[in-house]
Amino acid sequence: MPQTILKEIQNIDSVEMVAICSFKGEIGFKVGELLPEADLKAIAIHLVRAFAALKVVGKPPIHMEIYWQNHFLHARFADGFVIITICNTLEVMSLLRITLNVALANLLQNKTFLKWLKKHSADALKQLRRGSFDEHEINLISQFT
Amino acid sequence: MDLNKFAVCQLVSGKIPGEVTLNSMEWAIITQIDGERTVQQIAKKLTFSDAEAVMIFNSLLSKGLIEVIAVKEPEVQTVPPAFFTQLEKILIQFIGPVAVYVINDTLLELNASREKFPKTLAPELIELLSDEISDDNKKIQFQKQMLELLKRY
Numbered sequence: 001m002p003q004t005i006l007k008e009i010q011n012i013d014s015v016e017m018v019a020i021c022s023f024k025g026e027i028g029f030k031v032g033e034l035l036p037e038a039d040l041k042a043i044a045i046h047l048v049r050a051f052a053a054l055k056v057v058g059k060p061p062i063h064m065e066i067y068w069q070n071h072f073l074h075a076r077f078a079d080g081f082v083i084i085t086i087c088n089t090l091e092v093m094s095l096l097r098i099t100l101n102v103a104l105a106n107l108l109q110n111k112t113f114l115k116w117l118k119k120h121s122a123d124a125l126k127q128l129r130r131g132s133f134d135e136h137e138i139n140l141i142s143q144f145t
Numbered sequence: 146m147d148l149n150k151f152a153v154c155q156l157v158s159g160k161i162p163g164e165v166t167l168n169s170m171e172w173a174i175i176t177q178i179d180g181e182r183t184v185q186q187i188a189k190k191l192t193f194s195d196a197e198a199v200m201i202f203n204s205l206l207s208k209g210l211i212e213v214i215a216v217k218e219p220e221v222q223t224v225p226p227a228f229f230t231q232l233e234k235i236l237i238q239f240i241g242p243v244a245v246y247v248i249n250d251t252l253l254e255l256n257a258s259r260e261k262f263p264k265t266l267a268p269e270l271i272e273l274l275s276d277e278i279s280d281d282n283k284k285i286q287f288q289k290q291m292l293e294l295l296k297r298y
Contacts, residue, residue, distance in 0.1 A: 094268035
């Protein structure tokens with residue numbers, strides 16, 4: 001089950017929430033209850049738009065780390081989806097990145113996950129075509145370019 | 146005593162400072178100071194970064210509201226020598242005999258030694274060593290094996 005894989009990530013010290021979101025912003029799987037689904041969806045869309053913008057300039061990121069409302073937010077991008085992790089300390093980032101790489105490899109062998117991905121897969125660039133960037137997005141992107 | 150993230154503070158007693166104004170973060174810290182917990186422990190509780198907390202504590206110190214009573218340097222947990230023996234064995238499978246030299250170079254880069262290598266630095270070491278593996282699939286295999294090794298130690 002994808003949840004079992006996500007729980008491995010949640011077992012890391014200070015990790016409060018892990019979620020897999022499609023590039024449409026839909027939440028496929030999650031563990032932890034830190035945020036309401038609407039907020040998580042909004043964050044996912046922001047991240048996907050940032051990812052898409054960097055992809056356009058030829059620098060698609062694999063990992064993205066953001067300080068957000070007293071938490072550290074980590075995004076691990078893959079083909080068609082993003083794993084969002086929210087934790088409380090920077091000290092676990094190395095361990096988190098390694099665990100996410102392994103978790104991603106396991107997810108891509110999981111039938112339940114692949115079925116979900118097939119149904120919800122989307123091009124990140126579509127998120128860019130929906131309206132223009134707000135000031136927060138421009139500020140965010142400027143940190144990575 | 147210096148104020149750093151390992152410092153323990155208490156409220157100043159027997160001295161009434163002049164009129165002071167506290168911002169919300171300073172007030173949050175004041176409510177947590179108990180003469181036992183370190184700056185770092187209070188920062189964690191309030192989800193401040195260590196640097197932020199030290200800055201706020203310094204501000205409270207300069208206002209004469211708190212004093213440093215102790216500095217509790219934490220005991221650093223190190224990995225046992227067997228960790229490096231296993232690490233070498235695994236990395237050799239991926240990059241060959243050069244693994245031993247790569248590990249030594251990476252330790253130099255981290256300014257650390259095998260004898261006193263902190264457990265908290267192990268994931269960073271693994272990440273740096275992973276970069277030496279060019280094949281992405283092999284890199285993941287290496288990280289998978291190393292995660293298992295980390296769980297054991």
